Amino acid sequence: MTLREEFSQWMTENFRGEYECLRGRATPGDEDAFPGKRLEWERELGKAGWIGVGWPKEYGGRGASLDDIVGFNEEYAAHGGPGRAGHIGETLLAPTIIAFGTEDQKAKYLPGIKAGTEFWCQGYSEPNAGSDLSNIKTKARLENGQWIIEGQKIWTSLAMDSDYIFVVARAEEGSVGRHGLVFLLVKLDQAGIEIRPIKQMSGTAEFNEVFFDGAVCEQEDIIGGVGEGWKIAMALLGFERGASTLGQQMTFADEFRQIVELAKKNGASQNPLIRQRIAKAYAGLKIMRFTALRTLEAAETGELTKEGYMSKIYWASWHRDLGELAMDVMGASAETLEDGEFNKLQKLFLFSRSDTIYGGTNQIQRNIIAERALGMPKEPRGGGTVIKG
Amino acid sequence: MDFRFTEGQQDLIDAAKAFFDGENTIERMRKTVAGEQVSNLWPQFAQLGLLGIMAPESAGGLEQPLVVMAGIAEAAGYAGVSEPYVEIAGITVPHAKKGELSGPIQRAMLSDLRPYIDASLAESGEVVNSIDPLRNLVKAKDGNDENAESANVHGAILTAAQLIGLSQRMVDMSVVYAKDRHQFGKPIGSFQAVKHQLANVYTQIEFTRPIIHLAAIKGGAAVHNAKVAAIDTAMLASETAIQVHGGMGYTYEVDLHLFMKRAWALCGEWGDRNYHMKRLEDYVLNGDAELGPGQTFN
Numbered sequence: 278m279t280l281r282e283e284f285s286q287w288m289t290e291n292f293r294g295e296y297e298c299l300r301g302r303a304t305p306g307d308e309d310a311f312p313g314k315r316l317e318w319e320r321e322l323g324k325a326g327w328i329g330v331g332w333p334k335e336y337g338g339r340g341a342s343l344d345d346i347v348g349f350n351e352e353y354a355a356h357g358g359p360g361r362a363g364h365i366g367e368t369l370l371a372p373t374i375i376a377f378g379t380e381d382q383k384a385k386y387l388p389g390i391k392a393g394t395e396f397w398c399q400g401y402s403e404p405n406a407g408s409d410l411s412n413i414k415t416k417a418r419l420e421n422g423q424w425i426i427e428g429q430k431i432w433t434s435l436a437m438d439s440d441y442i443f444v445v446a447r448a449e450e451g452s453v454g455r456h457g458l459v460f461l462l463v464k465l466d467q468a469g470i471e472i473r474p475i476k477q478m479s480g481t482a483e484f485n486e487v488f489f490d491g492a493v494c495e496q497e498d499i500i501g502g503v504g505e506g507w508k509i510a511m512a513l514l515g516f517e518r519g520a521s522t523l524g525q526q527m528t529f530a531d532e533f534r535q536i537v538e539l540a541k542k543n544g545a546s547q548n549p550l551i552r553q554r555i556a557k558a559y560a561g562l563k564i565m566r567f568t569a570l571r572t573l574e575a576a577e578t579g580e581l582t583k584e585g586y587m588s589k590i591y592w593a594s595w596h597r598d599l600g601e602l603a604m605d606v607m608g609a610s611a612e613t614l615e616d617g618e619f620n621k622l623q624k625l626f627l628f629s630r631s632d633t634i635y636g637g638t639n640q641i642q643r644n645i646i647a648e649r650a651l652g653m654p655k656e657p658r659g660g661g662t663v664i665k666g
Numbered sequence: 667m668d669f670r671f672t673e674g675q676q677d678l679i680d681a682a683k684a685f686f687d688g689e690n691t692i693e694r695m696r697k698t699v700a701g702e703q704v705s706n707l708w709p710q711f712a713q714l715g716l717l718g719i720m721a722p723e724s725a726g727g728l729e730q731p732l733v734v735m736a737g738i739a740e741a742a743g744y745a746g747v748s749e750p751y752v753e754i755a756g757i758t759v760p761h762a763k764k765g766e767l768s769g770p771i772q773r774a775m776l777s778d779l780r781p782y783i784d785a786s787l788a789e790s791g792e793v794v795n796s797i798d799p800l801r802n803l804v805k806a807k808d809g810n811d812e813n814a815e816s817a818n819v820h821g822a823i824l825t826a827a828q829l830i831g832l833s834q835r836m837v838d839m840s841v842v843y844a845k846d847r848h849q850f851g852k853p854i855g856s857f858q859a860v861k862h863q864l865a866n867v868y869t870q871i872e873f874t875r876p877i878i879h880l881a882a883i884k885g886g887a888a889v890h891n892a893k894v895a896a897i898d899t900a901m902l903a904s905e906t907a908i909q910v911h912g913g914m915g916y917t918y919e920v921d922l923h924l925f926m927k928r929a930w931a932l933c934g935e936w937g938d939r940n941y942h943m944k945r946l947e948d949y950v951l952n953g954d955a956e957l958g959p960g961q962t963f964n
């Protein structure tokens with residue numbers, strides 16, 4: 278039996294009953310629905326060894342090949358599996374630990390991620406370090422074998438459901454920009470940390486402010502050395518553009534399917550303009566898919582390829598357009614909420630307004646493509662353009 | 667054709683704008699969202715003559731043409747007025763029977779182009795929640811009023827006018843934000859990637875207004891053109907405004923979302939983009955349109 282077949286069978290047998298409520302809940306922005314069940318579902322996946330299938334066997338993964346990972350993701354989506362609450366740990370942090378972490382760190386952190394019992398969030402952005410990420414002001418200093426952290430992160434997705442946060446902070450007094458940073462692994466449940474939700478325009482609060490007031494972690498809880506924080510932070514983003522794009526594209530494919538279904542049902546599919554946009558969206562979906570497959574091998578090393586620079590703006594813009602297509606297919610009814618709640622397509626529309634902002638805005642992506650991939654002169658703005666998380 | 671308003675008309679529009687901006691402040695909108703009691707604007711609408719903009723002089727109105735109402739609707743859109751003021755003054759009143767005009771009018775016209783109406787304008791109806799937290803809607807009764815066709819024209823034009831008002835508001839908010847917000851040691855508004863986007867929206871607003879006014883003066887295919895152009899402008903304005911605001915634009919605390927949601931809600935009202943585009947296509951391709959030079963105002 279191939280890994281794909283094995284997983285498909287497992288999904289049929291296990292993704293049902295109490296988990297039925299999670300079926301099809303893969304659209305981002307939908308995290309507030311059944312949060313408890315989502316976490317239980319992660320443990321279910323973990324118990325059966327379906328988290329980290331692509332990790333090397335020595336770290337508890339299955340060492341799955343690229344083809345198998347693709348198959349795994351496709352089956353997950355085909356069965357209507359929900360958005361993965363553990364994705365930041367599994368697809369961003371774990372590959373970073375595997376590539377750059379110590380053996381102790383691997384032993385300490387990978388098992389919780391693999392078991393689906395420990396969740397991570399990403400502490401990069403600050404109030405004054407958005408696009409200009411290197412303007413980080415959060416400070417970390419060593420005292421008696423512990424890092425003491427002072428400062429603030431913002432826009433931290435899913436912090437309220439997480440156990441740990443990885444934090445990029447300034448460790449060298451007086452350093453500026455990309456220098457003097459450190460990449461810390463910090464437990465959230467401690468006196469020195471306060472999490473405040475930020476209400477989103479969708480009405481829910483999926484992202485947060487995280488305040489550090491004398492928060493601590495152990496001296497050895499850093500990946501890379503002092504001064505290497507930037508390098509590690511960027512490598513992690515390289516993984517973001519890697520394997521996780523496949524799962525994301527499955528979600529896109531499913532959203533696209535729902536839009537086509539609705540268009541056929543409500544007659545919008547008779548409209549030549551809608552037909553063209555649907556066909557165009559389909560073409561974009563396929564283009565993204567084959568580009569992703571081609572670049573994945575390179576991404577596995579955590580290196581940013583030229584295609585890697587471009588994939589973010591491509592999918593973000595494609596998805597933003599898809600949100601608008603969804604609204605136009607809904608027509609006048611797009612204005613109204615069933616049962617007082619946004620339906621899936623409205624959530625898609627709202628959430629896709631942020632796709633071109635988080636993870637590096639479209640403007641920043643264009644600067645990166647022009648300056649790094651095309652080698653064009655930097656804009657006269659002092660510090661260089663940075664990739665953002 | 668003279669697009670300019672007379673001095674008196676412009677004064678009227680300016681006065682309405684000053685009133686809307688002064689009364690329907692951000693604080694008032696926030697309070698409304700929070701379900702708190704806010705000032706009742708209807709007595710002032712009446713007192714200032716705003717309800718009778720289009721009513722005949724014989725009924726005590728100002729008997730102004732639709733194009734003036736479009737100017738006022740743009741101002742109401744800019745201020746984010748959520749009361750169905752434009753609906754009453756610009757659609758119901760001009761289609762009301764003479765006798766009706768002596769008292770206050772609180773009803774909406776029925777048209778299948780507008781499936782939901784403000785709850786205060788219907789005696790009953792199933793409540794529907796709008797994507798816009800400031801609007802209280804109910805399902806409209808099925809069917810069309812006798813004057814529905816004309817109401818559709820007024821509805822499309824005045825909705826288009828509100829949409830460009832909203833667009834301008836979003837541009838203004840974004841300009842303020844882009845001057846204030848610094849990244850890389852500079853106001854983000856100094857980056858071409860930011861300012862060019864806003865310049866594009868502003869250009870599109872300025873090019874949409876005349877077709878709305880032409881539609882108000884001449885009707886015909888310009889009505890469809892106006893609504894499509896206004897929808898495209900409003901979608902571009904909201905897309906750009908949230909982009910310029912970065913993460914802040916995606917929050918509930920920053921007021922931008924109120925204007926974006928109003929714009930998204932109005933796009934589908936009185937004929938969505940597909941509807942008006944189809945009419946425009948038919949007009950151009952099915953032989954109705956007179957093409958070529960000499961047809962400037964058709």
Ligand SMILES: Cc1cc2nc3c(=O)[nH]c(=O)nc-3n(C[C@H](O)[C@H](O)[C@H](O)COP(=O)(O)OP(=O)(O)OC[C@H]3O[C@@H](n4cnc5c(N)ncnc54)[C@H](O)[C@@H]3O)c2cc1C
Binds near residue numbers: 399407431434484
């Ligand atoms: C839904 C959501 C989830 C998020 N989750 C996380 C998370 O989990 N962890 C985390 O660390 N962060 C997260 N973020 C933060 C995200 O990475 C930042 O919002 C993003 O990097 C932009 O920063 P900013 O919001 O400060 O906008 P700003 O940097 O202030 O940008 C505002 C505008 O200015 C433009 N601009 C800025 N600099 C330039 C330039 N040099 N040239 C041209 N244009 C420029 C931008 O493109 C943008 O249009 C999230 C954001 C959102 C919306």
